[in-house]
Amino acid sequence: MRTITLATLCLLLSACGDKPQSASTAPEADINRIKGHMAFLADDLLEGRDTGSRGHEIAAKYVASQFQQLGLRPAGTDGYMQRVPFIQAFLEQNSPSFTLTTAAGSASLAYPKDYTTSPSTLYAHAQVSGELVFVGYGIEAPRLNHNDYANIDVAGKIVVVLTGKPASFPSEEGAHFASGSEKARYAAEHGAIGMLTISTPANEKRRPYQSRLNYIHTPRVRWLTPDGQPHGAEPALLNSAYLSIPAAQKLFADAPRSLDDIYAELELDGTPQGFALNARVDFSKDSQFKRISSPNVAAILPGTDPELKNEYVIYSAHTDHIGLAKTVEKDNINNGAMDNATGTSVLLETARLMSEGQPPKRSVLFLAVTGEEKGLLGADYFAHYPTVSKSALVANVNLDMPVLTFEASDIIAFGAEHSSLKGIVEQAAEKVGLTLGQDPWPAEAIFTRSDHYPFVKQGIPAVFVVPGMTAKDPDVDGEAKWQEFLAKHYHKPSDELNASFNWQAAKTFTQVNLMIGQTLANTAARPVWNEGDFFGDTFAK
Template sequence: MRRFALLLLATASLGASPALAQTAPALSVDTLKSVDRELSSDAYEGRAPTTPAETKTVAYIVQRFRAAGLKPGNPADRTGGGWTQDVPMVEIKATDVQPFTFTGGKSAVTMAYGTEMVAATYRVAPTISVRNSPVVFVGYGITAPEKGWDDYAGVDVRGKTVVILVNDPDWQTMTRDGPFEGRAMTWYGRWPYKYENAAKHGAAAAIIVHDTEPAAYPWAVVNSSWTGAKYELDEPGGHLDQSQVIGWMQLAKAHELFAAAGQDFDRLQAAAKVKGFKAVPLGLTLSTGFTNAIRKSLSHNVIGVLPGTSTPGDTVLYSAHWDHLGHCAPVNGDGICNGALDNASGVAGLVALAEAHAHAGPAKRSIAFLAVTAEEQGLLGSAYYADHPIYPLARTVGGVNMDVLNAIGRARDFTITGAGKSEIEDMVKPLLAAQSRTISPESNPERGGYYRSDHFSFAKLGVPMLDGGSGQDLVVGGVAAGHAAAEDYVAHRYHKPQDEYDPKWDWSGAVEDLTVYYQLGRKLADTPGLWPNWYATAEFRGVRDRDHPELRAGS
């Protein structure tokens, strides 16, 4: 197999230090091409979990991990030869969804499924029925004691329906200033948090008001994502502690609803942005319901390991999701969403890094390579691993998650998703400087990217993970070319059949990014006693300090 010592080649003209050049990985562009081309071919049918295509996908990744020189990563796995972790899943498809019907106001308000509202449930139950549930507007639906903010203060919503605004209260602040980091969405602004918090307060139904700018995507995305089958982890209890109904309503229908209640939506929305906001009962009731088709099945994470030599109980983690959308709405007769960039490219990077680390030989700590399932269904594979870790999270040093590699050429900059959270970022800066690259801020921090990929499953349980990659300032074409390429991908290929492998792709930018990932992982793996922490202001600091009290003294 042809290999490239990229750092020696690429950084020779970039002024890399001799010390860094000596740690250059052997990263194979052939590997990146062959893995991406194979996994994104029509033969893999878009790699949907729990389908026959999963069996083929998992077998191929195991084959490549074994050939790379890894060892099976899960000793408890008997059926998969030690290479897999079972992920029990349940598919829930709502059928015969009744409209949202609100009564008790100046006039009844009805919302049609798909065009005006969407509804689903986390509950593994054959029928869902909410009848005459009192409706309460709870602003942004946030309970953040560390910020002195509680939208549920003084109101009992048990058995009631809560209407919630999307994003954070300060999302219109164009800087990072504000109680919720301004323009950068926090976990409190993400829709999964809002449903989770509503359930903790006993709400029977939780409905988010869709608004395109703070949501960061149009209603069409909500409609397509919420009107098909939903996957969840098949956990004991069947998620019966969750709200019966979760869903969204169109902004125009929210205005109509509040007017029927004798309220001004715009006025209450403005009030909800101010600390001390009190929830407002609307004097209306909601009725809705649907039946569920339920199918239980097993999916699989794939894991290989390069065992450590002196402290093998400590683990450095690389992750990428192997799944995509499977068969989808046809475009020009093509109905397979191949997911070549999202995320066959990330798996290709995982294999290339495994080869490079194995070629360099074992490090002092163990290095694990995890290809997770069901990211597209809500980070389910990584969430299951984080809750049932093969290598204890308290002894997981940190790592890198890869979700879509750069296939458009070298970039002068690098963007860290959710920057300002962990000391991992400080370790990356000199590696980028050696490539003469700068760090650029996220172009769309309001989209909450940090909370939308698999690293978040580990981060919220205390493990610092880097999620970052090439920025938009391309060596050839500059920012204009990089921005145009990004916009083209989102508009024409993202989650569409057009996300297909292209033999003309330029992998040089991906290899530079992978070089950084390699050097970061090797530094973590070859430095026993090094435990990067979260910054004091990060929401995940408490868990890390609990697992490593020795880190507190240096805080």
């Protein structure tokens, strides 16, 4: 086990003017402080910081102690802590039963060979019986002139939906419409009582059905509302499952069209229309429940302007990771150094720099969230139940898994193009000699996949900032460095603190985040969504 050295942090107050500091006058990030934070957060002692674990509790206490040493104001519901209640559901692996009835008779599908199913967070015994109706992708998107439920009656029936989205959908908007939670909501709103998702040949290439079997023992986690209900669960949908392609073909045995015909239409970028499958399903499973809690950690650096101090810029980073790996290897601890001890350490150093530098006009809220790896849960809870007025939250800057193995000449701000934040990020990058790079993976819709997105869904402009792909050293292939981490170390025990870290890159990345925060905190006008932007039009309140 590595030896942990904790640096002692001091709160320094300076009397400065109101203008944001330039890069030359701003306090500089301290590499040793960043190293010290990471050495603690990625240590074996914390056992991978799984949500609800003792290791994550220690990480949260550490972050709170750092906030306290900086003199930041507690912004939790209990000091610096905002404890989030969760329900964990575990599937009883011998319980799933699935019977398909067609004109040829009844036949059983085998779990998990033919289908997978997640535990229910609502029902100890989940049972659904009903007729099957195919509804294409199962999406209702008026803005894109798409409605898979048009002229189809699914009330009291089980819908069968294709995974994914139409090829014509924009990537980020499409990711929103194609999410499992949105598809479940559409189905429930139209009166469905169950949902079966079927794979496609294109999806099978990206994520083979066989790979899903690695997660059948993973518990389902949701946060609980004040009345104890699992948030995001659809009570009307009594059961759901994901079918392999061979199993899915059996559903279409007596249908007007075969599944192969549907797949052929997808190859031509078509959007199949729905129809009754002339089949029914009887499907049940059993789940066991456990209630846990895990804290978000929140602190405020108060602003100085008589009016703007009542508004808040939020920095967020998740402290949780995925805990212990199920492996026979000696090292089974997923330390999560890059994911996301880096982001948390940069957040802590940014908090120090802002507290030591020129006081901001707006207040700045530093938020270390739990449950990101379970589905952005801690951030979603805070976005629903913020410890300050929701209307006072003006922008979110999210720090998640900055890959710090080389010095980049640019930064990437996922989602910047949706709001006035793009100009602010560009200005900040320029002050430290960087440029704003383009989204390197537009098809992956990264903007919808980290802790900033719950804030977006509350109408708050947000960016997800990471170092870019272009290396300062022309002999270094930055994109290859990113791909190397993702292929070899992401969500593996090998994501640990080692010699591959480039500490100058960590310093530069901290410096640019400081500049972003200072600009946001001192600009008179609050950030706004771009006119006609989908996310602003959909979520801004």
